[in-house]
Amino acid sequence: MKRENTFYLLQHVGMYTLIFIVFSPLLLGLTFWQGLMYSLINGVFHFIVDFFTGKLKSRLIVKNEVKYNLAVVLDYSVHLTLLFITFIWLYPNAINVVTFWDKY
Numbered sequence: 001m002k003r004e005n006t007f008y009l010l011q012h013v014g015m016y017t018l019i020f021i022v023f024s025p026l027l028l029g030l031t032f033w034q035g036l037m038y039s040l041i042n043g044v045f046h047f048i049v050d051f052f053t054g055k056l057k058s059r060l061i062v063k064n065e066v067k068y069n070l071a072v073v074l075d076y077s078v079h080l081t082l083l084f085i086t087f088i089w090l091y092p093n094a095i096n097v098v099t100f101w102d103k104y
Contacts, residue, residue, distance in 0.1 A: 004058070009050055017043030030091065038090055045082045049075065 020039035025032050053075040060068040 006051075009047065009054070013043055013047045013050065016046055028087065034091060038086060041086055041090070042083060045086070046079065049078050049082070053078070 017039050020042060021036055024030055024038050025035035028035070028038070030038060053071060057068060057071045057075070060071055
């Protein structure tokens with residue numbers, strides 16, 4: 001549905017961003033404000049990626065299953081790459097901070 005209706009896409013991105021706001025400080029060792037900034041930037045990127053890959057997937061779902069699956073892989077790859085790049089770009093030293101995982 002989010003491919004055909006921008007309102008549903010905004011709802012999807014809003015939930016995604018809210019979850020990142022809550023969990024990024026806990027899981028990535030960020031302060032609340034750092035997690036908020038990271039989440040909002042990635043929320044914008046998520047909207048842009050889903051908007052364009054959604055259009056691409058809508059065209060391919062009927063025509064070619066292999067190309068559709070490649071578009072899904074491209075979508076996931078772009079999302080993960082952007083998450084990694086924005087984390088390293090915004091907080092290059094954050095990876096050295098003690099995180100939730102190091103406590104247990």
